[in-house]
Structures are given as structure tokens and as C-alpha cells.
Amino acid sequence: GQQVMQIPQYQHVQEGEDFTTYCNSSTTLSNIQWYKQRPGGHPVFLIQLVKSGEVKKQKRLTFQFGEAKKNSSLHITATQTTDVGTYFCDDTGTASKLTFGTGTRLQVTL
Amino acid sequence: SAVISQKPSRDICQRGTSLTIQCQVDSQVTMMFWYRQQPGQSLTLIATANQGSEATYESGFVIDKFPISRPNLTFSTLTVSNMSPEDSSIYLCSVLRVPGELFFGEGSRLTVL
Secondary structure (H helix, E strand, O other): OOOOEEEOOEEEEEOOOOEEEEEEOOOOOOOEEEEEEOOOOOOEEEEEEOOOOOEEEEOOEEEEEOOOOOEEEEEEOOOOHHHOEEEEEEEOOOOOOOEEOOOEEEEEEO | OOOEEEEOOEEEEOOOOOEEEEEEEOOOOOEEEEEEEOOOOOEEEEEEEOOOOOOEEOOOOOOOOOOEEEEEOOEEEEEEOOOOHHHOEEEEEEEEEEOOEEEEOOOEEEEEO
């Protein structure tokens, strides 16, 4: 499958600042999933978005699916050092073909 | 959720040798996958491990290099054959329980000298 592009590749913020990563595709996405991978760890599922324009929140994290279902964003409010890691979006494509985005690595310092 | 055990967690191997990675899931799952994650990179799907039949490989991956077994719905192995330093990577087993929601094993970090 075509890899979805994420921007930025890397971001370094001070604790308390906000952070946003964007996932973009040239084709319409059926669903989109977001994963977090801590340094040295494995990816952990965060959320799935299915509907056009859908917005979901998990505490300080806000996930959004674009109206055209070609892009998605993850916004973290008031980052903490526990937010450090790489955030991946993933396009289901078909039920069994999962294509991970390029990832955004977040570094948070005090 | 799913509990996935992968072995070994890490290994250092000599060029030209082969290594088999095991993946054990705590309950039966239909969809099981093997991924590779090179240092600082995203995840690349190697193949779908099919129970009772040959694995389905993605473009750029072949059975001779990455033979996969799936004898039942809770277990799979991935072998990295005739290794070279370019095979140094993290290999991850994953399962799909709910459509779109992947659970990953801890990964096997392979270093080839």
C-alpha cells in the first residue's frame, strides 16, 4: 500500500507546550489508526477514526479525521515528558493490509 | 487486548547464519503479521502469516529469505536466513483482533555482525 506521509518528522518542545502531528494521504483513507511507540518499545494502539470529520479525545490528546478522509491530525495539549516517543498513523487500506506512516518523533524537555 | 510473547528479545548473530523468531499469542487469532523496523524508521510489513498455508509476502520480501510458519492460530515463527548486516533490525509480530487495531509483541532486536 501507499505509505502515508507524516509531518513533521521530528519535533522538540518544552514541557507544557502543545504539539501537533499531521498525517496526509493522496488517496481516500477507509479508516485511520494512531499508535505511539516509546523509545525502545513497541507500537501501542491509541485510537481508530472511521467517520469523515470525526474528532475523538483522550485526556490531553485530540484526534481528528479530515472531511475528505485524506488527512488526520493528533494534537497534544500541554505536553509532558511521558509523551516522548514516536507517533505513527496507519491506513487500514483493506482489512489485512496495514500501512504505517513515516512517523513523528516527539522530544519533550523540562 | 492480546498478550504476545516474542523470543528472543534480542540476539547478535554472525553473517551467513539464520535466526528463528517465535511469536506466541495468548488466544486464537486469525490475522497475524510480521513487521520489520529498521533503526529510526517506520514499520514495514514483511508478510501475513496464514494458518495452514503459505505466508503472503509483501513486495521486496521473499520466502527463501524470510520463511514463516503458522502451525496453529496461536503461534508463528519467522526465520531470517543467510543474514547480512543489512538485516540488523527489530522484527515485530502483531495480531489483529478488532478491525484496524493491531497488537504488537515486544519485538526481537537483531544485530548481524
